[in-house]
Amino acid sequence: MSRSTDATAETATEPASGRRERRYDPATIEPRWQRIWEEREVFRTPQDLTELRRKPKYYVLDMFPYPSGSGLHVGHAEGYTATDVVARFKRMTGFHVLHPFGWDAFGLPAERAAVREGIHPAVITQRNVDNFRRQTKRLGFSYDWRREINTSSPDYYRWTQWIFLRLFERDLAYLAEVPVNWCPALGTVLANEEVKDGVYVETGDPVERRKMRQWMLRITAYAERLLQDLELVDWPESVKEMQRNWIGRSEGAEIDFEIDGHDGLSFTVFTTRPDTLFGATYCVLAPEHPLVERITTPDRREAVRAYVAAAEQKSDMARTDLAKEKTGVATGACARHPVTGARLPIWIADYVLMSYGTGAIMAVPGQDQRDWDFAKAYGLPIVRTVQPPADFDGEAYLGDGPAINSDFLDGLSIAEAKAKMIAWLEAHGKGRAKVQYKLRDWLFSRQRYWGEPFPIVHLEDGTVVALPEEELPVELPPVDEFRPTDDGRPPLARAGDDWLIVELPDGRRGVRETNTMPQWAGSCWYYLRYVDAHNEERPWDPELEAYWLPVDLYVGGVEHAVLHLLYARFWHKVLYDCGLVASKEPFQRLFNQGMILATSYQDASGKYYRRDELEERDGKLYPPGGGEPVTVQLEKMAKSKLNGVDPMWVIERYGADALRLYELFMGPLEQTKPWQMEGLEGLYRFLCRVWRLVVDDKSGEPSPRLIDQPEGCEPELCRTLHRTIKKVKEDTEALRFNTAISQMMVFVNQATASATLPRSIVLTFLRVLAPYAPHIAEELHRRLGGEGLLACARWPDHDEALCAEETITVVVQVNGKLRDRLEVPPGTGKEELERLALASETARRFIGGKTPKRVIVVPDRLVNVVV
């Protein structure tokens, strides 16, 4: 027995309930047990290392939510239920479990609500957190609430700032002039993921590109390790692949091109195909390339300036969208081919992006379709340098083949030619092998109020310095409004001089940074703070980190597949390099829960209706005013689609246990699946059947079928019990909750049909049920006179011998078709099975007197007679 079981054993003697409900009534029993768990602090994880080291650890983590005003939805509840079942199960099987919860509480919605309502975002956030917490608690999760964190609390963001200083010290944080998504209506920059089709996704306000001086984090310095270390983690292959694509590693070469007539002036291109250098017939610079202005010849100046100006106006989206047709203009300048010395015209075109590689390319139309299209459009020459196969009828040829028209490379395959060309370039100082990544540095500042202030001061002489650690936290100052200033400076610029003006300990004076950090900052390290949530000296105790990390199971939506998970991995690796964490990767196993869909009803004009507004006539649904029947479809739950399901509404009707079971019974956790209210009723009925195993619902007294005999007096039920213990254990470990629940249903169906119910069998079953439906399990356990709390109980052992079948059905097939079944004891020998099969009346009819060619016998499975 675990220590905590002893500590709570006395609860068994206390009356849990004033009166005894007859019928299953989750509304009374659930709050009662939640109160008991909370009062006895049964889910409090020890903090003392000596005690912790007595048991193995298991860290099971949910992606913490942004506490939005609309509250918890059934999608949250699915993931949280899954981790809760795992947490409760792991506790029962002898682990110290870390299962914490908290709030990703900085963010734009609270700030926008603050502007709208004229209330401080902290107040709005607190209101939402309180609501979210109350709802979350009502589901009966076994979180250690003492470790609750809130990223917007100064106790927390003090350490977010502290980690930023570590990044700054290591030159991983820097200021740079970069193009950003500026939304004039909101007066702030937006993250890339908040902008689609040139507008802010929430409000539809247009977004423009603007250059601003911004904080950047040098995540590109970690590109290779972020890529390589994906090998170390147990994540869905799809998520790893998305991260690999995002990092976008490609091998190739940089090649230097001198500009004809500009002594010493050159530019560098990146190419993955240095083998095709002899096929380069022109070069292209991105319109923003710094050399454009200098090299453009006077006769081309006007056209080039017009093109550059037009490109600047276009959003990224417009640039890629309109780019079916390639456009560009010649600069009039020419580059020198690094091998042949030939003059190659230099063009500018917006199909070349300044943000990737060097912002310049050598164009090889023979082997690149984009270059082919451009060359065709502007009448530029095309030279093939890889021999296409005889039957090739395409344009640019991307396949392998012998090099042609390529001087010293002729006849070589692509791979050989690449190696040889790189060697030549390096030998002649005209280029070098190069690994390029798509990943870009992370734009880390926002012109917002509701985020972490930077612990940074701009001195009068223009230098940028970090605040000393003792000055942390830099708290958010009070401001009169949460909008940017009229001249476009961030909201923090509204703070008074007593906040803005800083005198450093050495007497130097400066102005505070007025940008704030993006919402991702707090979520980059919250999983570390949980191990030591109240440490005021340090962000966490390294020994606690070494004990608990990495997270053993991390569950959340796939929408964070790239950004959050990449950013957090990046910070973790920096912390590793600083010697602050002992683990290379933060999240050992990642699991994405699937989206939950719901039926939505939409009329021809696109208007959505709630189901209860519609009238049903001859199998069709009509809108309230009549007219055409509505379209019925399955869509992601959304407020705008009026198809959301409120978990609190479900709990009022069916209870948290039924909701928990339904969330997991719907189907595999990772799968997208539709919500069906009827299915939920099935789970409620299941719990009613469980209730009636113990309670006679006419009298409220214990069921008369309960007996105090040993479990062996109902041998069949006893076998099913042991099979259930085993299967639920295996399925829970593998996160196959739906099949675990179905096995519990099999048990309950059989128990319902049983004439007598040995009390010990029911008590054992309740321990199996407890991680899934903890409230009803505790209540019935108590009513049966069970000791202690199930929340602290040990998982029952199953008896392997009892799990085996007494007789096994062995199938008889003739030519692979099922013809008969044999009931035999397990382990019946091959010869015996073959004899029985060939003796089978039905099988003989199909064998038809022929001599079997072959007989395949799989013991305990089947006999296949081939004739």
Add this chain to the structure above:
RNA sequence: GCCGGAGUGGCGGAACGGUAGACGCAGAAGACUUAAAAUCUUCCGCCGAAAGGCGUGUGGGUUCGAAUCCCACCUCCGGCACCA
């Protein structure tokens, strides 16, 4: 276009290469009830009176045996998308 993932009853879904459809929902019949609800029992892939035949998106293949492995294709979902 490229990269992932998935297609099984009326529905959600089960099935170490070995009895396809566990479990649940919906449906049908019956019991209990004055009646209804609740509960309980039985039935429930398709064709067929039965014997049996046909069935896991489509077409091939491997195998004694394929929902499961291989090839090609179709459809749906997700991600990326001029990344040189």
